[in-house]
Structures are given as structure tokens and as C-alpha cells.
Amino acid sequence: MNKPWWKDKIVYQIYPKSFADSNGDGIGDLKGIIGKLPYLQALGVDILWLCPVFCSPMADNGYDISDYEHIDPMFGTDEDMTELIAEAKRHGIRILLDLVINHTSDRHAWFQAALRDPESPEASFYVLKKGVNGGPPNNWRAIFGGSVWERIGETDLYYYHTFAKEQPDLNWENPVLREELYRMIRGWLEKGIAGFRIDAIAFIKKDPEYASYPPDDADGMVAVQRGGENQPGIGDFLKELKEQTFSKYDCLTVAEATGISLDEVAAFAGPDGYFSMTFNFLLCDIDLTGDYRWYEPRKWDAKDFRKCFFDVMEATSSVGYGPNFFENHDLPRSLNHYIPEEDIGFMSASMLATLLLTAHGVPFIYQGEELGMTNAGRSSIDEFEDLSTRDQHERAIAAGVPPEQALLYMNQRSRDHSRTPFQWNAGPGAGFSTGEPWLKLNPNYVTVNAEAEEKDPDSILSYYRNLIRLRKGYLYNVLCDGDLREYKTGDSDIIAYTRTNGTESVLIAHNFSSSDTTLPLGGAYEVLLTNGPAPDFTAGGAVLKPYQSVILRPENGPIAEGGARN
Numbered sequence: 416m417n418k419p420w421w422k423d424k425i426v427y428q429i430y431p432k433s434f435a436d437s438n439g440d441g442i443g444d445l446k447g448i449i450g451k452l453p454y455l456q457a458l459g460v461d462i463l464w465l466c467p468v469f470c471s472p473m474a475d476n477g478y479d480i481s482d483y484e485h486i487d488p489m490f491g492t493d494e495d496m497t498e499l500i501a502e503a504k505r506h507g508i509r510i511l512l513d514l515v516i517n518h519t520s521d522r523h524a525w526f527q528a529a530l531r532d533p534e535s536p537e538a539s540f541y542v543l544k545k546g547v548n549g550g551p552p553n554n555w556r557a558i559f560g561g562s563v564w565e566r567i568g569e570t571d572l573y574y575y576h577t578f579a580k581e582q583p584d585l586n587w588e589n590p591v592l593r594e595e596l597y598r599m600i601r602g603w604l605e606k607g608i609a610g611f612r613i614d615a616i617a618f619i620k621k622d623p624e625y626a627s628y629p630p631d632d633a634d635g636m637v638a639v640q641r642g643g644e645n646q647p648g649i650g651d652f653l654k655e656l657k658e659q660t661f662s663k664y665d666c667l668t669v670a671e672a673t674g675i676s677l678d679e680v681a682a683f684a685g686p687d688g689y690f691s692m693t694f695n696f697l698l699c700d701i702d703l704t705g706d707y708r709w710y711e712p713r714k715w716d717a718k719d720f721r722k723c724f725f726d727v728m729e730a731t732s733s734v735g736y737g738p739n740f741f742e743n744h745d746l747p748r749s750l751n752h753y754i755p756e757e758d759i760g761f762m763s764a765s766m767l768a769t770l771l772l773t774a775h776g777v778p779f780i781y782q783g784e785e786l787g788m789t790n791a792g793r794s795s796i797d798e799f800e801d802l803s804t805r806d807q808h809e810r811a812i813a814a815g816v817p818p819e820q821a822l823l824y825m826n827q828r829s830r831d832h833s834r835t836p837f838q839w840n841a842g843p844g845a846g847f848s849t850g851e852p853w854l855k856l857n858p859n860y861v862t863v864n865a866e867a868e869e870k871d872p873d874s875i876l877s878y879y880r881n882l883i884r885l886r887k888g889y890l891y892n893v894l895c896d897g898d899l900r901e902y903k904t905g906d907s908d909i910i911a912y913t914r915t916n917g918t919e920s921v922l923i924a925h926n927f928s929s930s931d932t933t934l935p936l937g938g939a940y941e942v943l944l945t946n947g948p949a950p951d952f953t954a955g956g957a958v959l960k961p962y963q964s965v966i967l968r969p970e971n972g973p974i975a976e977g978g979a980r981n
């Protein structure tokens with residue numbers, strides 16, 4: 416399999432608005448990121464994925480772009496981006512930008528022209544349709560709530576939006592629009608960025624019938640995914656997109672292609688795939704029912720998690736590399752998402768770190784995950800900034816969920832949790848800003864912060880740094896180049912696998928439970944790394960403490976499946 420330049424890299428996702436504020440306006444910016452490059456280099460970061468910093472009215476915090484060619488003044492200037500790319504390179508770090516081409520902002524010049532004249536060339540850049548029987552063209556529900564159709568003034572013309580009404584979808588059926596996008600994409604690649612994370616790309620193809628479907632809820636609507644996600648024919652667009660842009664550069668492209676099945680991973684991210692890699696959502700949506708209602712959570716356990724993990728490993732490692740992640744800007748913090756409240760701490764955080772950094776594929780660390788940052792509970796729905804949270808709350812109340820329970824569900828799942836300002840130190844504003852931060856800090860910054868953890872050899876940050884050093888050094892061959900095979904551990908809650916490259920082999924195991932559990936072993940092993948005390952080796956194997964991870968090397972001979980040694 417081809418060995419792309421990015422296969423052994425560490426990717427770090429930054430939500431620029433919440434990372435570092437250089438001018439005291441309470442909003443993170445590019446100069447703030449430039450100032451933190453030494454911190455990122457010390458962590459071992461190779462690639463930075465920046466959430467969108469283009470001009471935006473911020474209805475969806477930058478995922479509503481009004482000008483693809485320029486940096487929004489709140490984040491700085493175009494020259495700041497040029498400086499960031501150059502400075503990052505000096506620190507051995509490359510930049511991925513966030514490409515949002517399913518939709519623009521409703522303030523984009525194209526959309527404004529379309530509103531002024533539905534017969535204008537720009538109007539054909541969007542999906543405009545006449546209403547039916549005095550109402551919207553069909554009954555599809557947008558991801559941020561309500562109809563996907565927004566009426567244009569007093570006319571009987573509507574425009575389509577997968578997400579919020581401030582995010583009109585682009586009409587990918589129009590080759591002139593597509594060429595405009597390709598030109599913009601090539602322009603950014605010419606500026607020396609390493610590539611893109613591609614936003615919501617599975618929504619660019621809609622069922623051309625735009626037929627209504629039987630409702631999936633009391634509101635008489637059906638989720639937009641039914642006719643507007645990963646529809647037949649999307650591959651033609653994605654193939655052309657790659658041919659006209661990415662394939663002309665040795666760039667990294669990571670798709671947020673929701674709604675694709677594991678057996679479609681090859682088409683999206685195999686050797687001849689549309690993208691370098693494609694995110695998989697099996698693990699991060701393990702706690703959701705089929706239609707993403709936060710107020711109808713799905714119960715899961717460690718065995719469910721283990722099955723999802725190995726299904727994803729199998730699907731991605733068999734065709735190439737997958738982006739492994741436990742956090743992003745749309746998710747709650749992983750410690751709150753995957754670990755029982757009473758078990759949140761160094762052991763569980765370092766177990767998740769070991770899983771993330773030793774799985775097959777490319778690790779994506781989200782800002783603050785390396786510190787063990789956690790959710791910051793809110794006591795009222797009014798304290799939430801995120802439009803998706805507000806919509807989910809409305810739907811919960813409409814479904815008859817009692818307000819306190821609805822608030823609890825929002826506190827479990829809100830996207831705000833990953834957007835609280837980065838916690839640099841215990842000083843005023845956590846070192847994020849000298850001004851009033853745009854989103855409330857998590858009060859635990861007084862103890863959970865980079866400065867304190869950099870000084871503490873037993874901190875979560877120190878653990879990430881050590882393990883990343885090991886991954887890039889002593890364990891490079893098995894972790895960056897080795898295969899991954901499940902290591903059966905019977906009915907326990909242990910997730911275990913081998914990583915093998917030629918004659919080199921290690922066994923990695925995680926006790927995803929709050930009780931001592933024995934990892935069945937045949938033969939003697941050396942402990943290369945663990946987040947806890949050296950395990951007791953009994954006749955049956957190694958006794959792992961709650962949330963203990965181990966990287967073991969067999970003292971002689973390869974490791975057979977299931978613990979027996981040949």
C-alpha cells in the first residue's frame with residue numbers, strides 16, 4: 416500500500432475562536448495560534464486542522480462562510496494566515512484548513528445576488544424551488560431544526576438549507592458553481608497549506624425528485640438525511656472535485672462524510688478514493704439513536720465500544736488509514752462522553768490517550784483533550800451558545816421531555832463543551848484572553864491547565880507527550896507502520912490488539928472498566944509502557960487495574976491470537 420507522507424503524523428484540531436486570543440477582545444485569533452506554536456511542537460504535533468477562519472457572520476461559528484478568499488477580521492488578516500503557514504513550517508507543522516463547500520453563509524455575495532434576482536447567474540448557484548400548495552416543496556427537516564426550505568420574502572420561491580437558514584446549500588448540479596469552488600480550492604493550496612478537512616460533504620447530492628417521505632416525528636417532517644445525504648451520484652461530484660483540485664497537489668484531505676457505510680470506506684478513502692481519509696462516526700455516535708435525537712440517548716457498554724472500535728479498524732486499515740478521534744468541535748469532551756462521572760481522572764484519560772495513539776491510523780487530538788479538559792455544565796438552556804443545542808432542546812421539550820431532563824440531555828451532548836476557551840494557566844482568563852471570553856470558561860481551569868501540567872511529570876499532558884515521543888521513536892515501526900489484529904480476551908471489558916510489523920510485535924490492552932481485570936496471556940512479556948503500576952503477572956496473565964493500559968512486548972516469539980502463544 417502506498418505510504419503517504421501524512422500516515423505517521425499527529426493531527427491537532429484547533430477551534431480558533433477558543434484557542435488563544437492575542438488582542439484581548441475575548442476571541443481567539445491567528446496571532447494567538449502563532450504564539451502557541453512552541454507548545455504544539457513540544458506536544459509533537461505535525462499537522463494543525465483549523466476550524467474555519469474565513470469571513471463569516473458566525474451564525475454557526477464560521478461554518479457559514481461569506482467570503483472564501485479572505486480571513487475574517489475577528490481572526491486577523493490574510494497576512495496573518497500567510498505568517499501562520501510560514502511560522503508553523505518553521506516549527507515542523509503544516510496547516511489543514513476547513514473546507515465548507517456544501518453551503519455558504521446567507522451573507523455571501525453570491526446569495527445576496529440570488530435574493531436580489533432569482534434569474535441571476537448566482538441564483539443558479541443555490542437550490543431554489545417553488546412551493547407546493549402554499550407551503551415548502553417537501554417535508555424534509557434540517558439538521559438544525561425546521562424545514563430545509565426557507566421562503567424568499569413574500570414570493571412562493573424557497574431556498575434549501577441542510578443546516579441553518581443562514582447556511583443556504585450550494586447547487587452542485589451547476590458546473591459553473593463547481594468550477595468557482597475548484598478555483599478557490601486551488602488558490603488555497605497554492606498558498607502552501609497541507610490540505611483540508613472537508614465539511615459535511617455527504618450532503619452535496621440531493622435526491623433530484625425532492626420527494627416528501629413519511630414523517631419520522633410528530634412534526635410531520637423527515638430527517639434531511641433521507642433524501643439529502645450520500646445520495647446516488649455523489650461519487651461523480653467527488654471524483655471531479657479530486658481531479659480538479661486535490662490530485663494536483665500532494666495534499667492531505669479528510670472528509671466529514673456522514674452516512675456512509677463501512678463498506679463505502681474504500682470508495683471514499685481507499686488508494687484511489689475521493690479523499691485521503693474519511694472520518695467514521697460509529698464511536699462518537701455510540702450514545703445516539705438512529706436520528707441523532709440527543710434526548711433519546713442509546714445505552715452502550717464497553718463491549719459495544721470494543722465492537723465499534725474493531726469494526727472501524729477493520730474497515731479503515733484494510734483500505735488505507737483512518738483518522739482516529741475521540742473529540743472534535745461538535746462533540747462533548749471525551750471523558751464525559753465515554754467515562755462514568757465517578758471514574759473520570761488520570762487513569763481513564765490516559766487510557767483513552769493510549770487507545771487514540773496506538774490504534775491503526777492517524778491520531779486526531781482536539782484542543783484541550785491532551786489536558787483532560789471536561790464538560791462545563793450549564794444551569795439553564797439560555798447559557799448555551801450553540802444553535803444546534805438550542806434546536807435539540809426545543810425538540811426535546813416538544814417531545815414532552817420535562818425541562819430538567821431536557822437540560823440534562825443538553826449538558827450531556829452540547830457542542831459548547833468542546834468550545835470553552837483553552838485552559839493555558841490558572842491566572843485570569845486562564846491565559847486565554849485578557850478580555851471577557853466569548854464563551855464562559857470551565858471553572859476547573861485553576862487545576863486543569865497547560866502550565867500546571869507541563870510542570871507535572873505525572874499529568875495527562877506529560878503522558879500524551881511521552882506516548883507521542885514513543886510513537887515517533889522506539890515504537891514507530893509497529894505503531895505507524897504495523898498492522899492491527901484484535902486479541903481476544905473473552906468476556907472481559909478489555910480492549911486488546913496486537914500491532915505487528917515483520918518480526919516486531921507488541922500487545923496493547925486497555926481495561927475499559929472500573930474493576931481489576933486479568934488480561935489472558937501465554938508466556939512472558941515485558942512492559943514497555945503503562946499508565947498505572949506495573950501489572951501483577953499471574954499464571955493466567957496480567958492483572959490490569961481499572962482503566963489501565965499496557966503496551967507489552969513478548970519476550971520471545973510472535974503473539975498468537977487469543978492469548979495462547981505458539
Ligand code: TEU
Pocket residue numbers: 475478479515558578614615671673707744745
Ligand atoms: O457538521 C456536520 C453535521 O453536523 C452533521 O454531520 C450531523 O452531525 C450529522 O449528520 C448528524 O446530525 C459539520 C461541522 O462539523 C459542524 O460544526 C457544522 O455545524 C455543520 O457541518 C454545518 O457546517
Ligand code: CA
Pocket residue numbers: 436437438439440441442443444489
Ligand atoms: Ca482576538
